[in-house]
Amino acid sequence: MDEQRVRRGGPPWWRQGPPWWNGRDGGPADVTHRWPWRSTLLITVFVLVGSAFASRGQPGRVPLDPYARALLLAGGAMLLWRHRYPVAVAFGTALAAVVYLGAGYPYGPVFVTVAFGCFSAVVAGRRWAAWTALGVLWAAHLLVGHWLYRWLPPAHDNAAPWGGEVAVTTGFVAIAAISELARTRREQWARERAERAQAVRRRADEERLRMARELHDVLAHSISVINVQAGVGLALLDSDPEQARTALTTIKAASKEALGEVRQVLDTLRTPGDAPRAPAPGLDRLPELAQQAASAGLTVALDGTPPRLPPGTDLAAFRIVQEALTNVVRHSGSRHARVHVDHDPRELRLRIDDDGPATGADAGGSGNGLAGMRERAAALGGTIEAGPRPDGGFRVLAVLPLKVTPKEDDR
The missing domain is CATH 3.30.565.10 (Histidine kinase-like ATPase, C-terminal domain)
Structure with missing residues (x-):
């Protein structure tokens, strides 16, 4: 029975990890053959549509224009390479979000692409890249919201409330915690698969x-x-x-x-x-x-x-x-x-x-x-x-x- 399970791919995914972590859906074990284009397309559409809805409730921010949509599209498109080049994608999505915030565009799900980019970097074992990218984004958000806002659009903007900063910081910490949990669980699944194969x-x-x-x-x-x-x-x-x-x-x-x-x-x-x-x-x-x-x-x-x-x-x-x-x-x-x-x-x-x-x-x-x-x-x-x-x-x-x-x- 165990040998047949190994030949069929092992036990159910909840014991060995989701299929997309084992390389059967573009995961790290099969990055040379498949691209995660479905999840990338879904995330990109969510960010574009979510930002459009979020802009309606923020009349004081710079309206979404082709440049804003290009930044959002670029951040989402980078996720297509997140399994092959996790370090570059983590920094690239963070840089796109920094430019987006610095240009005064409305707040919204712009951080989602950064979350997935850093998540993939942590799961791939590039923790330093994920933490550095999140740290750069967090520092840039503080500078833009409490100091550089005087010289950046929109005109006559006020400093961001500190309560919002607490929410953003909590979100970054949650991203880090979930990423670490996923990395630990993935390593555990990998050990279990190796132990089963050895047995x-x-x-x-x-x-x-x-x-x-x-x-x-x-x-x-x-x-x-x-x-x-x-x-x-x-x-x-x-x-x-x-x-x-x-x-x-x-x-x-x-x-x-x-x-x-x-x-x-x-x-x-x-x-x-x-x-x-x-x-x-x-x-x-x-x-x-x-x-x-x-x-x-x-x-x-x-x-x-x-x-x-x-x-x-x-x-x-x-x-x-x-x-x-x-x-x-x-x-x-x-x-x-x-x-x-x-x-x-x-x-x-x-x-x-x-x-x-x-x-x-x-x-x-x-x-x-x-x-x-x-x-x-x-x-x-x-x-x-x-x-x-x-x-x-x-x-x-x-x-x-x-x-x-x-x-x-x-x-």
Whole structure:
């Protein structure tokens, strides 16, 4: 589900940010392909129409003329570049507003273009440009309203009321606060998207590792049996054809089973989420595993009754025993092995012993058997101890945590 969400663009926008912040509507992530012309056109029309209505209630100001409309149009048109050149747009819209106010034109939504320009600069990480542009505009507004008004149009103008300055200052502070909030939220969304993508990649890596470990265990055991039986068949091909035929029959059965398990793993890889066609092996198949080992010349004595286990723990336990017996076939001169299963409500203990000695022979193994067993045990919070016994044999001891209720244990 998470991988499908990533392929479709992630979770809903209220968890990852509006589309226009993620580059799907001209936002910063896609500025090289799209222009925010719709929002720019809407803002420009709003400023032009709003200024026209505002001028009707300010008869003392200079009426709107083509120069005033050109300034308003220029300030709005600059917003078309706000994602590509946020610094230039922040200063450009502020300069257009300063010239507009200095020319004595009516107050109105002229600050809207400055707000969007500075907002885009802050969101793009150019905070210094946004604060400087707002500071320049605020200082120019104070100078024009309380000092330069004597020499600037309209004629016979009075100083601006200080109450209006408080409102303008509050508006500038609100622009700054909203811009900072948007920047912080955008960075948070970006981190969340990166964390989700990393989590999906990590799960994919873990799944690939799990399947690689599964394939290794399946192939290592089956190929070891095939290797031993192939050697027997070659040795007896001339002197005992019937025994050679038995070895070939064992090779055929082992290869068929290996192909079936490999196909099951690959089917899971091709169709993730689908239920497997065959149940995963567990400790209930230990007698079958002992028969396979017997076909390779290894007699396995089973001791203990396996408890009812969760599928993941059951599979890991089976693979650990399988790999341990495979290592006996490969690397031990002993033709006898013992598998002891013990458990209590808290943990499952598996002990695999052989009498040795080590032969140093290698049936084509990769050397990853013990590492794979430890990884399986560690994934469940368990441990693996493997090493020579004092009497010269070799022992593998696996301890896997589990939660088995008495009722489950009695079944």
